[in-house]
Amino acid sequence: MRLANVWNLGIKELRGLLRDPILLILIVYSFSLSIYTSAKAMPETLNKAAIAIVDEDGSQLSARIAGAFYPPYFTAPNMISTAEMDARMDAGLETFALTIPADFQRDLLAGRQPVIQLNVDATRMTQAFTGTGYVQSIVTYEVNEFLSRHRDAPQMPADLVLRARFNPNLSQSWFGAISDVITSITMLGIVLTGAALIREREYGTVEHLLVMPVTATEIMVAKIWSMGAVVLLASALAIWVVVEGLLAVPIPGSLPLFIFGTALQLYAITALGIFLATVAGSMPQFGLLLVLVFLPMQVLSGTMTPRESMPEVIQTIMLAAPNTHFAILAQAILFRGAGLSVVWPQLLALAGIGTGLFAFALFRFRAFLR
Incomplete structure (x- = not known):
């Protein structure tokens, strides 16, 4: 050669x-x-997910839940009525629609287990998969804080120290x-x-x-x-x-x-x-x-x-x-x-x-x- x-x-x-x-x-x-x-x-973390809230309770707790959704994970929630929800989701305006029923706060304080409905546009696969867990965590955290009357970190039996190597910001x-x-x-x-x-x-x-x-x-x-x-x-x-x-x-x-x-x-x-x-x-x-x-x-x-x-x-x-x-x-x-x-x-x-x-x-x- x-x-x-x-x-x-x-x-x-x-x-x-x-x-x-x-x-x-x-x-x-x-x-x-x-x-x-x-x-x-295609970020893996939730970023600016559109969410709407149907607040039929109008209570202090429902206002706290609505105020817990903020950027960068979510856009500012759109407060809509039940009649608007289906039409807006059909048009693709929101990925999540959270419905807080009437008497939600009263039933919660009375020891009952009221139900909150979360509607998800599953065609937005990445946001739908990741955001459902975010919404559930936010609602659970706000409800627990409201019932305990103070804001406190949850007590864990063991302390987990996270050290992210090679990509510290994930x-x-x-x-x-x-x-x-x-x-x-x-x-x-x-x-x-x-x-x-x-x-x-x-x-x-x-x-x-x-x-x-x-x-x-x-x-x-x-x-x-x-x-x-x-x-x-x-x-x-x-x-x-x-x-x-x-x-x-x-x-x-x-x-x-x-x-x-x-x-x-x-x-x-x-x-x-x-x-x-x-x-x-x-x-x-x-x-x-x-x-x-x-x-x-x-x-x-x-x-x-x-x-x-x-x-x-x-x-x-x-x-x-x-x-x-x-x-x-x-x-x-x-x-x-x-x-x-x-x-x-x-x-x-x-x-x-x-x-x-x-x-x-x-x-x-x-x-x-x-």
Whole structure:
């Protein structure tokens, strides 16, 4: 294999990428706006949930309950009538509608157990799931305070001291931003190499390559290093500009170590992209293969949900996928500040899996060129 051929062929791939505006837009979006929106769009904590209250009691206790809902968890409650409630929820104006019945305070003081009705718009899944517990806790707390005639912290038999490590503010944006960087690296690594090979077929330049004094290995290595370099540069800029800059997410670990791990991940995943491109006959077929391969790999890798929550057989099977080891490595470095002494097994696994995928893809690529 001649390095001059590999270099020149790689430069040719970069020039071809520069002439493809759709892929350029995808790269910029994946490592900028996609990361920012993933960090900001779907907070796990309740934020500005719309609530309405039907106060049929008009008592001191019902006023206290209504006054307990305030920003940032809820918007200021809208005081409505029973006749308005269904229409407003049908129109999607409120996520929660709390109905306090008549004589609620009197029945409570008399030792009875009055019932408060909470209507929830379950189509707003995240707010509905989280906010129901918030509403129940607020109502229970206000009722207990009213009955005890004083505001006091509940007495617990044991004192629980919470120390949140690595994310002391429990900010969901920290996790969302870094997780999207990991996802974008894997997705773009497959897409760019696969598209580069399919572009050769669609433009008819594969025949030109076959009559040139270059080998299949040189062609494949050129596609891998050029497209991998683009993703590697874009991911480094995304962490520096978007994650650390715009989102102000602190990175406790070593960025050079993460970049090295990313290079090994791209070594494996770009080879997989070339293999998929040799199987697919066109770009639409490649897109279908990408969905069938990328989504299961990403969902079961531990990026979105912990691997420990999956069946053991799935955990064992997914050890053959590079995503699994890359997710463990990236989360350890970027979240917990792990060093080489912690992540070296994942680095070795990525190198081994990448070499296997490279050899398999090269065998298929040689058959593709014949």
